Amino acid sequence: MTRLPSTSSLYALAFATALGGIASPAFAADPPAPAPAAEPAADDIADTSHDVIVTATRKETRLQSTPVAVSVIGEEFRATQNVVTTRDLAGQIPGLYTAPSGITPLTNTFFIRGIGNSDPIFDPTVGVYIDDVYLPRAINGMSDLTDVERVEVLRGPQGTLFGANSAGGAIRYVTRTPGDTLEASGDIGYGNFNTVNTHGYIAGGIVPGVLAASLAIAHDQHDGYTWNPTQKLYVNDQNTTGGRIKLLFTPTSTLKITLAADGTIDHSQAAQYTATTYNATNPALSGLGAITGGTLYSPTSFSAYQPNVSYAGRYPINQSRSGGVSGRIDYDVDSHLSFHSITALRGFVQDPVNYNNDGQAKLPYNSAQPRPVELADNYITYKQKSFTQEFQLQGNWNAFDFTAGLYYLFEDFRSDRIGYVTGLPASDTALPAAPFDQIGKTITRNYSAYLQANYHLTDKLTLTAGGRYIIITRGFDFQGVNYDLDGRRIDPTLYPQVLTGGAIPALGINVATSQVNFNNSGVLNRKTWRAFTPKAGISYQVTPTIFAFASYAKGFDAGGFNNRALTLATALPYDPETVNTYEAGFKTDWFDHRLRINATGFYNDYINLQTGVSAFSPISGTYVSTRGNAPAAHTTGFELETSGQPTRNLALAFNVTYLKTRFDDYSAPALGTVPAYNYTGKQFASQPQWQYFASATWTIPLGDHGTLKLGASGNYMTSYFSDTLNTAQYQIPAHGYANAFVDFETADHRWNFTLTARNLADEFYFSSLTPVGAGIRAGPxxxxxxLQGAQNPPRTIFFKTSFKY
Structure with missing residues (x-):
């Protein structure tokens, strides 16, 4: 395959171009908004005549006058960049980090300003909302963006106005609302790896002025990106189909009722990871790929490491379904007061997901167990359902306006995880650990009341104050069950050793004494947490084009129970984490709205950051390694968002994120069998210190034939560590990607033909690296x-034809 120019040369070109005219978070798709009285020049080609409207404060405001650090991704940007899901925005949004791949295509975790949750089985710290309906889990949390009008990324705690667990920030999908006017759009495209994407949308009035409806459908598929020599097939494919229907009923001028239903079926393969190695004693042995000969105790040969190649020995299975229904009532009581109700029922099922996360083929364990086994494999069933109800009242009287509400969330989350984590043998006579099944049920109830108010001291100066009171109750039922290597529950009447732990030679496994069948019915498994999260802010419209703001906000992420407990002693509750955030920024437009520069600085002070710790277990009377809380940590940094139109044909964007993360108090001495650790002063895992994004779009008018656009973009991030100890062998090097597109639009603005290329240089990087077992014990x-980890998608080239009416 012919290699393209190096990534560094492509970045240099993109950044040098972008620096010529810096400007905003709306990218070229949502250009800078002028003051209301401004009129665009008659020969302007790019549209600079509209305001970017957001609902980041639960009401419509101009982006440039909203006292919140928010980025907006519009439809045009998504269309030309072939953005199908939010994961495609990785590296392009200031302050936002998300891995370019996940266990399934619809499972994604987000970090904002260094804080998030990389484990989708626990609560997300960055809240995700579809039309103000909260998604309680990152599992099956992504959706195709076919009918999404815009994506808003809100940075910093959003606890005052948004439903639950938004301590790090919020990602809001705002879908289109149908009206009387007939709208229709669709696209179909094909690319390498047999990529086929097709999307359709139709909306219009059924009873003019009274009832309107819309329907969106989407299907996205591609062959596997990753070659698997063990199975002789490509893995890590995608095959998802989804849709949304929306009804808008307006019986009177003051009442609006919106009903929506959506669903997604995901039959993509589950993820398979790529393997590499590290050897501190003999560096020449580092960087190899999978074991190909011998046993796991004493291998005789390795394959050469190859990027985007997985040797995983089990076929990846994924059968997932997700969806929900919602109803919204908007009623204007009078010209000053409005009432809103949002009711939703959502759920998902993954039954099953079977993924291999060691990147190794099955091999004989050792002399005592010659049967080929997995190092790390998971067979999972997840089932979840949630109900949310929100009542909201909004008022506006002269210099005073407010938003107040009541919020309720019920969630029933069931997890059944069989972990085939045999690891590497400690000796040539050891038996592999028995597969262990973690069966959990978590019932959550969230009761909240909130109020946020603005007082406009003058027509330029505004004070903001608010708060939310939260009560969260959780019940946790958990049991651990032992299985044999074929996935069958071990019958204690046939193998009584399972009742006391130890070797079971007939099955070729060893049952850990601490993992003998148990449940947590006799220990602490119900708990309630309460919190108050205030907010205070000030904003000032310095001039018609300069807006400044500063704020303090407290974020809250609920406590819970360890749903990954490996023993009864570790099935413990952990405390909520809180964050006190201080931020200040400005939003500006320059040169008759051709240049936009927005910047925000922040400081986050975290208390009881949720992570892995040593904790005293009242169940065993000893210290255990479990999910718990690091007492203190902080992040600090800034985000610069710029976009501009230096000439009538050229649109530019350039974004910079600086992030410094540190654990201020995170250590424990050796306690019994629990080893000591000291992470104080270390930086957070998976958080680059610098991120950059730049794009340039050149528009060429072709008269009566239409318009041609040429675009290029690049994103780059500095190195980061995959582990909390900041170990050199788990460091991900600095890297980035370059993209480009060509788009032709017909003169009537109805047809677009777009060619998009992503990851032009076909670069591969691990998004994280984690060890598999303690290391090889014997042999050469x-x-x-x-080491194993997921890697980013390869170079993809995609051609799309789209139509809109």
Whole structure:
């Protein structure tokens, strides 16, 4: 395959171009908004005549006059960049980090300003909302963006106005609302890896002025990106189909009722990871790929490491379904007061998901167990359903306006995870650990009341104050069950050793004494947490084009129970984490609205950050390794968002994120069998210190034939560590990607033909690296540590035809 120019040269070109005219968070798709009285020049080609409207404060405001750090991604940007899901925006939004791949295509975790939750089984710290309906889990949390009008990324705690667990920030999908006017759009495209994407949308009036409806459908598929020599097939494919229907009923001028239903079926393969190695004693042995000969205790040969190649020995299975229904009532009591009700029922099922996360083929364990086994494999069933109800009242009287509400969330989350985590053998006579099944049920109830008010001291100066009171109750039922290597529950009447732990030679496994069948019915498994999260802010419209703001906000992420407990002693509750955030920024337009520069600085002070810790277990009377809380941490940094139109044909954007993360108090001495650790002063895992994004779009008018656009973009991030100890062998090097597009639009603005290329240089990087077992014990590769992780998609080229009416 012919290699393209190096990534560094492409970035240099993109950034040098972008620096010629810096400007805003709306990218070229949503250009800078002029003051209301401004009129665009008659020969302007790019549209600079509209305001970017957001609802980040639960009401419509101009982006440039909203006292919140928010980025907006519009439809045009998504269309030309072939953005199908939010994961495609990785590296392009200031302050936002998301891995370019996940366990399934619809499972994604988000970090904003260094804080998030990389484990989708726990509560997301960054809240995700579809039309103000909260998604309680990152599992099956992504949706196709076919009928999404815009995506709003809100940075910093959003606890005052948004439903639950938005301590890090919020991502809001705002879908289109149908009206009387007939709208229709669709696209179909094809690319390498047999990529086929097709989307359709139709909306219009059924009873003029009274009832309107819309329907959106989407299907996205591609062959596997990753070659698997073990199975002799490509893995990590995608095959998702979804849709949304929306009804708008307006019986009177003051009452609006919106009903919506959506669903997605995901039959993509589950993820398979790529493997590499590290050997501190003999560096020449580092960087190899999978074990290909011998046993796991004493391998005789390795394959050469190859990017985007997985040797995983089990076929990846994924059968997932998700969806929900919602109803919204908007009623104007009078010209000053409005009432809103949002009711939703959502859920998902993954039954099953079977993924291999070691990147290794099955091999004989050792002499005592010659049967080929997995190092790390998971067979999972997840089932979830949630109900949310929100009542909201909004008022506006002269210099005073407010938003107040009541919020309720009920969630029933069931998890059944069989972990085939045999690891590497400690000796040539050891038996592999028995597969262990973690069966959990978590019932959550969230009761909240909130109020946020603005007082306009003058027509330029505004004070903001608010707060939310939260009560969260959780019940947790958990049991651990032992299985054999074929996935069958071990019958204690046939193998009584399972009742006391130890080796079961007939099954070729060892049952850990601490993992003998148990449940948590006799220990603490119900708990309630309460919190108050205030907010205070000030904003000032310095001039018609300069807006400044500063605020303090407290964020809250609920406590819970360890749903990944490996023993009864570790099935413990952990406390909520809180964050006190201080931020200040400005939003500006320059040169008759051709240049926009927005910047925000922030400081986040975290208390009881949720992570892995040593904690005293009242169940065992000892210290155990479990999910708990690091006492103190902080993040600080700034975000610069710029976009501009230096000439009538050229649109530019350039964004910079600086983030410094540190644990201020995160250590524990050795306690019994629990080893000591000291992470104080270390930086957070998976958080680059610098992120950059730049784009340039050149518009060429072709008269009566239409318009041609040429675009290029690049994103780059500095290195980061995959582990909390900041170990060198788990460091991800600095990297980035370059993209480009060509778009032709017909003169009637109805047809677009777009060619998009992503990851032009076909670069591969791990998004994280974690060890598999303690290391190889014997043989020519003794001391070698196996590492595994997911990698980004390869270069993709995609051609799309789209139509709109």
């Amino acid at each position: 590769y003794a001391g070698t540590i196996l």
